[in-house]
Amino acid sequence: MFLSAEYRHRPEYREGIRDQTTVAMGIAAWGLMTGVAMVKSGLSVLEALLMTFIVYAGSAQLAAVPMIAAGAPMWVILAAAFCVNLRFVVFSAHLRPYMMHMPRFTRVISGFVTGDLSYVFFARRYPKPGTTPDELTGQQAYLMGNCAINFGAWMTASVIGILLANAIPTEWGLGFAGILALLGVLCSLATSPLRMVSAGVAGAAAVVAWALPLKLNILVAIACAVAMCLLLEKTPLAGRREDGHHA
Incomplete structure (x- = not known):
């Protein structure tokens, strides 16, 4: 989706990449710590990799992993992940006018790859949806540029954390760097x-x-x-x- 030539050739796509790069290190630190946490909680490398690529939601993963390790019922794990991710209902309601011109499958993929910071940067850059097809395409290109960096930073670091979990102590507290990145964006939006x-x-x-x-x-x-x-x-x-x- 975010590698589509329709978006990559637009200047808005490069703007999205540039903006998201400013917090990529925080996202990577958060992803690294999540990868480590999954393996140290008892998941196998294969299970942790599958969870990373299928779920792609750091806060939900961190909420679910201790419950999985403790043998909690599946409905409890799903309920916890659902509650943690309820904020995306708010995000999607706001993004609906920006994306309703696209096919349903494209909207689903866009929703999957859109993370917290991608949404924050997008909402700040475009407070209102475009009024022409070209403006809407430009806005989507910006969002996909954001998502490309966010997805790449998170997945790369998370996979490294999974593969090197036994060599990285959890006491490093790398997830705090991700929190600092979020706080930095929050302050810029105030x-x-x-x-x-x-x-x-x-x-x-x-x-x-x-x-x-x-x-x-x-x-x-x-x-x-x-x-x-x-x-x-x-x-x-x-x-x-x-x-x-x-x-």
Whole structure:
């Protein structure tokens, strides 16, 4: 999908590659630690490789692996992974107007390769969907450029982590580098008072709801931030500030 000549020859594709490259090292560190964690939790090399290429969701993998090692029922493992990835429902709802012109299979593949940071960069670069076929194609090219780097960095590092798991100590805490990458992008997106408030609400809600099972604190954080934004956007002052105007 992201290697299609239709996208690779467009300048937006190269812009997507350039933007995602700034956080590629964090993504790679996160992927490396996930690969190590899967093998050290008891999965065979083959099982870890299959999980990496089929699931392609670091947070869901890290949530599921301890449960697999503990022999938890399949429905519990699936429920945990489902809850952790519920944020992608929000992402997909936002991306729908950008992709509805494409065939269903293409949309499915695009959704599979789109990660958190790819979505973040895309949403920042294109706050509104294009109005012409050429604009929509350019936007998709940018997203696929992002996804190419994200996918490559994650898969390469994760496979290395799986193959070299016994030589890499988990105490290195390499996953923290991925968290730092996410925080860096978050700070760059906080360009208005409304966005700052939403980030603060989400962070506070995630901490308060930390004890919830199945990482439901992530869903709580998203719901609280969305609810707060919808509430604040109804005020005239918030609307003017979001558009960059002063009262």
